[in-house]
Amino acid sequence: xxxxxxxxxxxxxxxxxxxxxxxxxxxxxxxxxxxxxxxxxxxxxxxxxxxxxxxxxxxxxxxxxxxxxxxxxxxxxxxxxxxxxxxxxxxxxxxxxxxxxxxxxxxxxxxxxxxxxxxxxxxxxxxxxxxxxxxxxxxxxxxxxxxxxxxxxxxxxxxxxxxxxxxxxxxxxxxxxxxxxxxxxxxxxxxxxxxxxxxxxxxxxxxxxxxxxxxxxxxxxxxxxxxxxxxxxxxxxxxxxxxxxxxxxxxxxxxxxxxxxxxxxxxxxxxxxxxxxxxxxxxxxxxxxxxxxxxxxxxxxxxxxxxxxxxxxxxxxxxxxxxxxxxxxxxxxxxxxxxxxxxxxxxxxxxxxxxxxxxxxxxxxxxxxxxxxxxxxxxxxxxxxxxxxxxxxxxxxxxxxxxxxxxxxxxxxxx
Amino acid sequence: xxxxxxxxxxxxxxxxxxxxxxxxxxxxxxxxxxxxxxxxxxxxxxxxxxxxxxxxxxxxxxxxxxxxxxxxxxxxxxxxxxxxxxxxxxxxxxxxxxxxxxxxxxxxxxxxxxxxxxxxxxxxxxxxxxxxxxxxxxxxxxxxxxxxxxxxxxxxxxxxxxxxxxxxxxxxxxxxxxxxxxxxxxxxxxxxxxxxxxxxxxxxxxxxxxxxxxxxxxxxxxxxxxxxxxxxxxxxxxxxxxxxxxxxxxxxxxxxxxxxxxxxxxxxxxxxxxxxxxxxxxxxxxxxxxxxxxxxxxxxxxxxxxxxxxxxxxxxxxxxxxxxxxxxxxxxxxxxxxxxxxxxxxxxxxxxxxxxxxxxxxxxxxxxxxxxxxxxxxxxxxxxxxxxxxxxxxxxxxxxxxxxxxxxxxxxxxx
DNA sequence: AATCGTCCAGAGTACACTGAA
DNA sequence: ATTCAGTGTACTCTGGACGAT
Ligand SMILES: [Zn+2]
Ligand SMILES: [Zn+2]
Ligand SMILES: [Zn+2]
Ligand SMILES: [Zn+2]
Numbered sequence: 038x039x040x041x042x043x044x045x046x047x048x049x050x051x052x053x054x055x056x057x058x059x060x061x062x063x064x065x066x067x068x069x070x071x072x073x074x075x076x077x078x079x080x081x082x083x084x085x086x087x088x089x090x091x092x093x094x095x096x097x098x099x100x101x102x103x104x105x106x107x108x109x110x111x112x113x114x115x116x117x118x119x120x121x122x123x124x125x126x127x128x129x130x131x132x133x134x135x136x137x138x139x140x141x142x143x144x145x146x147x148x149x150x151x152x153x154x155x156x157x158x159x160x161x162x163x164x165x166x167x168x169x170x171x172x173x174x175x176x177x178x179x180x181x182x183x184x185x186x187x188x189x190x191x192x193x194x195x196x197x198x199x200x201x202x203x204x205x206x207x208x209x210x211x212x213x214x215x216x217x218x219x220x221x222x223x224x225x226x227x228x229x230x231x232x233x234x235x236x237x238x239x240x241x242x243x244x245x246x247x248x249x250x251x252x253x254x255x256x257x258x259x260x261x262x263x264x265x266x267x268x269x270x271x272x273x274x275x276x277x278x279x280x281x282x283x284x285x286x287x288x289x290x291x292x293x294x295x296x297x298x299x300x301x302x303x304x305x306x307x308x309x310x311x312x313x314x315x316x317x318x319x320x321x322x323x324x325x326x327x328x329x330x331x332x333x334x335x336x337x338x339x340x341x342x343x344x345x346x347x348x349x350x351x352x353x354x355x356x357x358x359x360x361x362x363x364x365x366x367x368x369x370x371x372x373x374x375x376x377x378x379x380x381x382x383x384x385x386x387x388x389x390x391x392x393x394x395x396x397x398x399x400x401x402x403x404x405x406x407x408x409x410x411x412x413x414x415x416x417x418x419x420x421x422x423x424x425x426x427x428x429x430x431x432x433x434x435x436x437x438x439x440x441x442x443x444x445x446x447x448x449x450x451x452x
Numbered sequence: 453x454x455x456x457x458x459x460x461x462x463x464x465x466x467x468x469x470x471x472x473x474x475x476x477x478x479x480x481x482x483x484x485x486x487x488x489x490x491x492x493x494x495x496x497x498x499x500x501x502x503x504x505x506x507x508x509x510x511x512x513x514x515x516x517x518x519x520x521x522x523x524x525x526x527x528x529x530x531x532x533x534x535x536x537x538x539x540x541x542x543x544x545x546x547x548x549x550x551x552x553x554x555x556x557x558x559x560x561x562x563x564x565x566x567x568x569x570x571x572x573x574x575x576x577x578x579x580x581x582x583x584x585x586x587x588x589x590x591x592x593x594x595x596x597x598x599x600x601x602x603x604x605x606x607x608x609x610x611x612x613x614x615x616x617x618x619x620x621x622x623x624x625x626x627x628x629x630x631x632x633x634x635x636x637x638x639x640x641x642x643x644x645x646x647x648x649x650x651x652x653x654x655x656x657x658x659x660x661x662x663x664x665x666x667x668x669x670x671x672x673x674x675x676x677x678x679x680x681x682x683x684x685x686x687x688x689x690x691x692x693x694x695x696x697x698x699x700x701x702x703x704x705x706x707x708x709x710x711x712x713x714x715x716x717x718x719x720x721x722x723x724x725x726x727x728x729x730x731x732x733x734x735x736x737x738x739x740x741x742x743x744x745x746x747x748x749x750x751x752x753x754x755x756x757x758x759x760x761x762x763x764x765x766x767x768x769x770x771x772x773x774x775x776x777x778x779x780x781x782x783x784x785x786x787x788x789x790x791x792x793x794x795x796x797x798x799x800x801x802x803x804x805x806x807x808x809x810x811x812x813x814x815x816x817x818x819x820x821x822x823x824x825x826x827x828x829x830x831x832x833x834x835x836x837x838x839x840x841x842x843x844x845x846x847x848x849x850x851x852x853x854x855x856x857x858x859x860x861x862x863x864x865x866x867x
Numbered sequence: 868a869a870t871c872g873t874c875c876a877g878a879g880t881a882c883a884c885t886g887a888a
Numbered sequence: 889a890t891t892c893a894g895t896g897t898a899c900t901c902t903g904g905a906c907g908a909t
Binding site: 505511 | 901902903904905
Binding site: 141187190191194195198199200201220257260261266267270 | 523526530533
């Protein structure tokens with residue numbers, strides 16, 4: 038998606054007829070860096086730029102640098118002294134049109150996890166030039182905005198992702214253990230488009246399909262959370278097992294709030310009306326029994342109603358979903374994992390603030406309001422967990438384990 | 453009515469199918485890349501794929517790349533982050549069915565100005581995407597030697613290759629089918645350093661770990677053999693299954709000879725003393741039962757003793773290992789595969805001669821001597837195959853199949 | 868029309884080097 | 889003196905455009 042088409046000017050441009058065409062062939066009308074005047078080898082981030090300015094701009098964007106000029110911002114930026122004032126150099130980069138969004142985030146992520154006070158030689162070396170980025174540094178305030186945008190874009194894309202149409206009807210009969218399902222989500226559900234439009238009453242099949250589709254979405258998101266990549270496998274499974282239900286209810290309720298339907302809205306365009314008595318109540322052919330009456334109906338309302346009033350933006354909904362996943366501590370994981378989770382939690386909390394487009398002093402309130410809703414979600418989770426035959430719905434075995442962990446989780450919370 | 457509000461998330465991927473006549477004919481337009489989900493323009497190498505994945509796959513196959521994932525091979529491969537992990541991207545390419553054989557070998561002929569005579573024309577000029585080199589046309593001594601050096605270097609690098617240290621202790625419980633294990637060797641063993649130094653007595657765990665590590669090395673080598681690239685997948689599996697045991701014994705015996713220990717030397721610094729009665733004999737907790745007494749002990753000596761006297765160089769050991777893999781005909785493969793194998797055999801035989809740094813007239817003898825040892829190896833293979841619970845050792849299921857083929861192989865040889 | 872390969876601008880990465888702390 | 893983030897050259901890799909079947 039890079040490789041901006043942009044040019045359109047390219048050819049010709051030269052116009053500045055090469056004053057002195059050096060001898061025959063070489064041509065390559067020597068370009069000039071729009072920033073410093075040095076020789077440019079081509080376009081970089083949208084403008085002709087020399088290697089130095091190219092690298093300088095990329096590094097500045099990666100870390101979210103903000104420099105200050107000591108001379109009133111009037112420094113000349115030319116080849117010989119381009120390194121004299123970073124502020125003016127960066128300003129000029131932007132002025133001549135360098136596009137920060139053209140900087141990608143590619144490549145291997147940082148190792149990140151050393152930390153331990155080990156001055157030890159043994160510097161593993163490796164690692165790319167750049168990406169230390171985070172590290173102990175001032176994590177809080179100045180994490181890169183570009184990086185944030187990328188993460189949000191990425192999440193957005195995950196929601197939009199669909200499998201090729203010919204797979205939409207495909208089902209994989211049989212049961213699989215959780216770990217297998219986690220790594221081969223296609224056995225649970227294909228990635229059909231997510232269209233929570235509440236156009237028709239849900240059938241039991243809709244509910245089941247939605248639940249399974251949500252699981253795939255959940256796994257996709259979980260896998261995209263950078264910080265969790267290095268969590269050990271079994272802890273990752275524990276996280277997945279213990280957070281899916283919460284995630285699912287977040288999806289349902291935010292979609293319901295958005296669609297404005299009176300009931301539970303599903304991803305495939307159907308919805309489950311509230312307070313209608315003809316809803317399928319028990320013993321579906323898939324064994325789904327969701328008790329929406331009584332307390333849990335009330336709980337759902339407790340969630341949907343505030344959400345409706347908040348009118349979440351898409352970004353908030355998306356990042357909020359990640360927060361739901363990370364919000365609660367996961368029982369029985371290693372301390373290292375706990376630490377990673379806490380870090381991720383902080384990061385996404387900040388990201389959540391970032392995507393609230395409000396004056397800074399109001400951001401905190403809105404974030405808090407959203408986080409408060411997590412309590413409602415957890416209540417829903419606990420109320421419904423036992424009533425949903427997860428194993429039947431997802432066709433995932435190993436549920437003895439899974440539901441056990443869900444249960445552990447609940448009990449722990451109750452005390 | 454009611455245009456689908458579609459995705460709570462707009463933008464990106466949207467087909468933007470402007471016109472789109474109301475015709476009843478269902479879309480059939482924007483396809484999706486089976487690898488990353490980006491828009492696909494059509495099939496490439498057998499599956500719908502975007503330009504990026506198409507190019508990536510072709511380049512990887514051409515250069516015979518083998519990547520290593522730094523996150524356990526579970527990276528999500530989606531458009532936005534497909535460049536984050538090459539290993540997982542390539543694995544996914546293969547998983548969704550991209551066919552390496554569909555990558556056409558090379559450009560049409562390549563004139564290959566034979567009589568350059570000038571070693572240093574230095575006309576690097578266009579650095580085309582495709583590295584030429586290749587070609588195996590007779591004559592052209594210089595280029596061919598360079599190619600040979602490259603291959604040897606490459607093999608050497610494979611032996612030296614290790615995964616990041618944090619993976620050395622990682623294990624993937626569970627069982628996998630052979631093909632999966634072949635393409636995802638990390639489930640069998642991480643790439644720990646190969647240090648056949650015979651420093652301590654081997655425990656059963658050492659034996660198991662070594663066996664598994666050797667399998668990974670074996671697969672790495674197998675994948676690096678140019679000629680086998682065009683072999684169809686199932687034949688490749690047959691080759692792998694039928695040659696591993698021989699390869700393993702070659703490793704053991706050459707290392708044992710090199711380390712000078714009296715017994716079997718393993719890759720992790722341990723060794724299994726010969727003619728000591730306290731060796732673990734049966735029913736290890738991993739179910740490994742290797743009978744080193746009697747005939748097979750004798751056979752091992754038949755192999756190690758000559759090897760010791762030959763004092764193989766590292767190059768000879770390394771190329772010899774490839775020869776071991778290619779030496780015997782593999783049962784039940786297509787005639788095309790047989791032909792390819794024969795070609796490869798010839799090529800590596802020549803290569804073996806090349807790395808023997810002796811007067812040309814003595815090369816032939818040394819090569820022959822080495823090849824003769826293959827007979828001893830095959831004997832070892834047949835004597836021990838039935839005594840090793842491969843499935844338990846490698847944690848690879850599908851062994852009914854595997855061991856069956858090993859057996860077929862043996863029977864065929866006996867006649 | 869479909870699917871190969873090639874080209875090459877412009878992304879990224881490795882590493883020797885610079886210079887301030 | 890040493891460290892170490894930043895700089896810039898010299899590469900590799902990516903993927904959209906396009907040519908060849
Ligand atoms: Zn410049
Ligand atoms: Zn300035
Ligand atoms: Zn793709
Ligand atoms: Zn990976």
